[in-house]
Amino acid sequence: METRTKDKEVEDLLLCAQEARVRAYTPYSKFRVGAALLTEDGSLVPGCNVENISFGLTICAERNAIARAVGEGHRTFKAIGVVADMKDKFVTPCGACRQVIVEFSVDCEVYLGRPDGAYVKTTIDKLLPDAFTPHVANLESLTK
Numbered sequence: 001m002e003t004r005t006k007d008k009e010v011e012d013l014l015l016c017a018q019e020a021r022v023r024a025y026t027p028y029s030k031f032r033v034g035a036a037l038l039t040e041d042g043s044l045v046p047g048c049n050v051e052n053i054s055f056g057l058t059i060c061a062e063r064n065a066i067a068r069a070v071g072e073g074h075r076t077f078k079a080i081g082v083v084a085d086m087k088d089k090f091v092t093p094c095g096a097c098r099q100v101i102v103e104f105s106v107d108c109e110v111y112l113g114r115p116d117g118a119y120v121k122t123t124i125d126k127l128l129p130d131a132f133t134p135h136v137a138n139l140e141s142l143t144k
């Protein structure tokens with residue numbers, strides 16, 4: 001198995017998200033988002049947003065990737081990459097996606113990328129502090 005450096009891992013993660021973004025189904029908003037998960041075993045799992053004429057049924061790229069990953073047997077994610085095009089801004093996961101990410105990985109790294117290759121790193125803990133999760137350790141921190 002190839003040993004990847006951290007930089008190469010992030011580069012591959014964001015490339016996977018970028019490629020998923022191209023496949024997004026967004027006839028209404030035209031706002032394409034791609035996501036990719038880096039699983040515990042080093043696999044990359046992509047997802048893209050999929051809209052629906054019944055707008056409430058639209059699913060975000062992040063949750064789409066997580067549903068796919070869980071369906072493939074993955075339950076722990078080291079990182080998620082999210083790529084969208086908001087010019088000079090970085091797009092963060094919405095509240096619903098943050099809650100779904102933290103369900104599986106309280107220490108997930110989050111890489112926010114742009115089509116030009118620029119990215120910033122954050123964590124799910126920073127995006128959703130004191131989250132409601134099934135992980136005992138996190139619940140303990142709420143009582144301190």
Ligand SMILES: [Zn+2]
Nearest residue numbers: 060093094097
């Ligand atoms: Zn979302």
